[in-house]
Amino acid sequence: MAGAAISIDGVDKRYIGRGREVVALDHVSLEIEEGEFVAFVGPSGCGKSTLLNMIAGIIPMTSGSIMHEGRKVTAINRHVGYLTQADSVLPWRTVEQNVGLPLEYRGMPAAQRQKRVAEMLALVDLKGFDKAFPKELSGGMRKRVALAQMLAYGPDTLLMDEPFGALDAQLKLVMQQQLLRIWQEQKKTIVFVTHDLAEAIALASRVIVFSGRPGKIKYVEEIKIPYPRDVFKVRFLREFETAYDNLWRELSPEIAKGEDL
Amino acid sequence: MQVDESAAVGTGAPSRAVRDFEAGLVRRKVMVYVCQAVFGIVFLAFWQWASGRLIDPFFVSSPSAVFGKLYTWLMNGELYRHLSITLYATAIGFIIGSTIGFAMGLLFGKFAFLAEVLDPYITALYSIPKLALAPLFIIWFGIGIESKIAVSASIVFFVVFLNTFSGVREVNPIYIHATQIMGASQWGVMRTVIIPSATAWVITGLKVSVPYALVGTVIGEFMSSNRGIGFIIAQATGLFDTNSVFAGIIILAVVGAIINSILKATEGWLLRWRA
Structure with a gap:
């Protein structure tokens, strides 16, 4: 099936908080093509993470529908990879046990699993750390374990919620470059939530700006920088500057609005 | 893009400083054991000495x-x-x-x-x-x-x-x-x-x-x-x-x-x- 990997159609999210109804997402519609790298940016509380979690099937929507690879999302979506800012690597399992976890759930035989795990660790440059526990690794290495784990079972769509938010600036660039390489090699569809405009522009082919409460899509910017990109250098390109100006123009009033609340 | 973070977790051979540090920990542990044994011996010795001298062994x-x-x-x-x-x-x-x-x-x-x-x-x-x-x-x-x-x-x-x-x-x-x-x-x-x-x-x-x-x-x-x-x-x-x-x-x-x-x-x- 060519065309939309994810189609979001008229999705609303309302919830009751402190005795009144809050509209977190107001009638959001969006098509994400196969192989696209889409970034969601917006002020905090605009519902961008909520929307991502809805695609993952973790949070139910109030109304509207989301189709993913031709299936309607109604429960936990097992056809995506999911990575958040929080450390989701299981601390009681070694690196290889963690990476092999989704394969274990799928009942893959041990020998085959071992081979796949080795491939994944090589892909994220973590060879030789198979037997280490997560506590023995740095934050960046743990992130790469999570990345290897997510790629191990080969989902075509990756949902990422500020995955590199907790990393320091240099490591963040390294991880971004690695992610771009993997995206290009493996032809994934990626939805990437971030509050970092520069990150969004450096990575994504399309950046979606959400407005503050109620969350709505306010603006969409196509990023014209050709791939393969060098995340260390993109920020000096003219296209980057143009995109940044456009996005900032749309985003800044929303952030100011959020501050007034 | 290769970054070597292995130095951060120390996979190489332990340096002199590491060995000294670990030897210090061992020495402290040994000291604890020795003191524990001494404490027990002193206690038993006192008990033996006091029994019959300070207190009736019946109790x-x-x-x-x-x-x-x-x-x-x-x-x-x-x-x-x-x-x-x-x-x-x-x-x-x-x-x-x-x-x-x-x-x-x-x-x-x-x-x-x-x-x-x-x-x-x-x-x-x-x-x-x-x-x-x-x-x-x-x-x-x-x-x-x-x-x-x-x-x-x-x-x-x-x-x-x-x-x-x-x-x-x-x-x-x-x-x-x-x-x-x-x-x-x-x-x-x-x-x-x-x-x-x-x-x-x-x-x-x-x-x-x-x-x-x-x-x-x-x-x-x-x-x-x-x-x-x-x-x-x-x-x-x-x-x-x-x-x-x-x-x-x-x-x-x-x-x-x-x-x-x-x-x-x-x-x-x-x-x-x-x-």
């Missing part, structure tokens, strides 16, 4: 008399006969209590509604001193080993149950969502996330409850029995035989310390992933 016995007693018991098989029954009752009580406690803890942790409904009853049951149940258990199960098992099981049950329950509720929901998306079934989440995550709590519960299990058994033996360390102590007390009372107490103390150190080692191994 406090003396180390030589107590160890003489222990030696006699060891040689004539009495030690084995009584200790084995006490340990057996403790172990069985511990296994039954912790298995049921663990299973119920998982169940309650999983079904929040059930837990909320039964909460006041559980709190009420928990507040009963379990030793107050001992006479009841003797009526139900007789004066044999079954009543001692019941006492220690009922004590262990609550500690393990409450700890497992808290452990299950403390599981980080991020792990649950992440593993579900990766394809985990209900049982998969239970096996790979909830149980390992609750282990830290459960182990703490077990560690606390083992001495209690021993206490439960011995109290049961105090009340009515014809074998076991508790029986020896109770019988000797009736005969004003302080040598045997102290010998019994020392056996319990040593057994408790040994069990605890085994549990500590098990804990260290099970929780080796923790920082």
Whole structure:
């Protein structure tokens, strides 16, 4: 099936908080093509993470529908990879046990699993750390374990919620470059939530700006920088500057609005 | 893009500074052991000296008399006969209590509604001193080993149950969502996330409850029995035989310390992933 990997159609999210109804997402519609790298940016509380979690099937929507690879999302979506800012690597399992976890759930035989795990660790440059526990690794290495784990079972769509938010600036660039390489090699569809405009522009082919409460899509910017990109250098390109100006123009009033609340 | 972070976790050969540091730790550990031994020897020496000089040995016995007693018991098989029954009752009580406690803890942790409904009853049951149940258990199960098992099981049950329950509720929901998306079934989440995550709590519960299990058994033996360390102590007390009372107490103390150190080692191994 060519065309939309994810189609979001008229999705609303309302919830009751402190005795009144809050509209977190107001009638959001969006098509994400196969192989696209889409970034969601917006002020905090605009519902961008909520929307991502809805695609993952973790949070139910109030109304509207989301189709993913031709299936309607109604429960936990097992056809995506999911990575958040929080450390989701299981601390009681070694690196290889963690990476092999989704394969274990799928009942893959041990020998085959071992081979796949080795491939994944090589892909994220973590060879030789198979037997280490997560506590023995740095934050960046743990992130790469999570990345290897997510790629191990080969989902075509990756949902990422500020995955590199907790990393320091240099490591963040390294991880971004690695992610771009993997995206290009493996032809994934990626939805990437971030509050970092520069990150969004450096990575994504399309950046979606959400407005503050109620969350709505306010603006969409196509990023014209050709791939393969060098995340260390993109920020000096003219296209980057143009995109940044456009996005900032749309985003800044929303952030100011959020501050007034 | 290659970045070498291996230096950060030190996979190479240890440097001189590392070796010195580790040698320092070892020296300190040895010092602790030596001081522990010295403390014990000084205590026993004082006891031996004071017995008969400061206090009547009728009340406090003396180390030589107590160890003489222990030696006699060891040689004539009495030690084995009584200790084995006490340990057996403790172990069985511990296994039954912790298995049921663990299973119920998982169940309650999983079904929040059930837990909320039964909460006041559980709190009420928990507040009963379990030793107050001992006479009841003797009526139900007789004066044999079954009543001692019941006492220690009922004590262990609550500690393990409450700890497992808290452990299950403390599981980080991020792990649950992440593993579900990766394809985990209900049982998969239970096996790979909830149980390992609750282990830290459960182990703490077990560690606390083992001495209690021993206490439960011995109290049961105090009340009515014809074998076991508790029986020896109770019988000797009736005969004003302080040598045997102290010998019994020392056996319990040593057994408790040994069990605890085994549990500590098990804990260290099970929780080796923790920082």
